[in-house]
Amino acid sequence: MTPCRAHARPKRINPVRSRAQLVLSACVLLLAGAGLFFAEVAHAQLRLDITQGVRDAVPIAVVPFGGQPEGGPGDVAAVIAGDLQLSGRFKALERRDLVARPTRAAEVRFEDWRLLKSDFLVVGRVEPASSGIAVQFELFNVQTGQLLLSQRLLTTERGLRATAHRIADLIFERLTGIPGAFSTRIAYVSVDGRPPSQRYRLIVADADGYGPRTITESSLPLMSPAWSPDGQSLAYVSFEGKASAIYVQRLATGDRRRVSARSGINGAPAWSPDGGKLALTLSRDGNLDLYVLDLASQGLTRLTTDSAIDTEPEWSRDGSSIYFTSDRAGNAQVYRVGATAGQEPQRLTFTNGYNARPRVSPDGASLALVTLDRGGYRIATFDLKTRNLRVLTDGQQDEAPSFAPNGATVIYATRAGSRGTLAMVSADGRFQQRLSSDTGDVREPVWSPFPAPQR
């Protein structure tokens, strides 16, 4: 099958499908010349299945925006509704249930929306502006009729989806007090084919799964993608040379650099908060230890010397220490060690017989990790102050947790039947959803940082 490429131009997508089935991404390939006809290729298409938390979700009506056709890729209301639904905290009303199509405050009859038991209402319109187009929207409290938010954003036809994500960010923040993370991206690994001949792809998509782009592909494993703090590059492990090596690839240009291909294992890259160093795992003595690689000077500092497996490093937010997995006490547990040579590691986790792959929350106060909980590998958060371990998921093989940059959600990999899929859980464990993939095996999701402030 032809892989879905960067420039497969989305001609038509289905932003919202019926009920709990929200198609999050579609990849369209133009087949024949001159655009006479086209076909959709559903490669690793992610679809949202709400598995838990619907009862607690707040109902919100997002009316199709005026001035644009419904159902196109730039359908602003559909993108906003999809984002809010993806957070698990909101339930968007079905389009067919919308009793009216107001596009501005003067057209809103609040009693209609009270009857529909919608707590909030979003209306808006797309209008031509002096340069490009403008998107105007309003957010109302249905019970009180109060205007909560009103903004006009300038954009272009191509920028409509990005603008819609921005609006969802603003609405989410107004209603929850937490900045929305819908304008961000995710990276993940997708695997097609059956053993022993499989195809590995490293993919970057919008946070809602839209527009998957293959960054690198190989017939040998790709793993452990890690975003640079500026969101411009990914570090990852590739076995393309028949041994593991760590690469850093710039997303804007596709340029990549092999930064570590030392004898033995080169694994688990993790960026320092300043972006200047990578913590990584090497196996020069036949077992795994942690090192810090200075990207500019290529200088290498060894952090651990134990004969056990020391791996999966993650920097503390202040860059002073590194969390990691070690089985030095007989089974995998999470430790912390200073980020300079010669420090003594401290064990952090004591609950459960297996705790691994720590990922630090944006506020630095807790870790997301994989724990063996009553026979299943599950995602948990570990409070660094109280040392309390809280299990968030109930799968059998949940792994690779990664915090959204606003800290509200954790994305992770799980299994549905024999296939790997992605799932999200709110950091308090209340909301849980699954992003199923129609084809292939999807794994190792990593959430990008917030984009750099706009100039």
Place this chain on the structure above:
Amino acid sequence: MKLTHAVALVVLAIGLTGCTKPKQVQPDTTTEAPAATGVQTSGVGTDTGPTTATTGTMSAAQQQALAALQSRNVVFFEFDSSEIRSDYVAVVGAHAAYLTKYPTARVRLEGHTDERGSREYNIGLGERRAQTVRKALLLQGVGEGQMTTVSYGEEKPAVEGSDEAAYAQNRRVELVQGP
């Protein structure tokens, strides 16, 4: 003092790996026109499937010995264990006999795990298994230079499936004989 020593060793090691590094794999980075979000694809298109032994320079006897090994080139492990089970001691012994008889022969020890647990940790477990087999071969007289190890962790399963039967087949070290 100890520390400077260690640093010196590390520096030396970097130097050594730098010098002895075999040909660098040049990724086939196809640069394509910028897409809407500025992401471009770059394909690593080179096919890097398993190497097949070059049998051209081998004696008939060696070729025969090598062929006999092909059917018994996997050592399986118990869950969370890197000990060689008694029923696979003979497999390791057969490879040791071949490698000591033909000192120019090379073997690549590929360590694998089942899919349970985190991926990078499993890379460590696979390496531990490969190292166990390596040490067993060393003890039986195989030269250090004849062996290389690689761990794929859970990334290259032998079979699909999330049951114990599949797991048992995936927890393994493959002994891949080269020329």
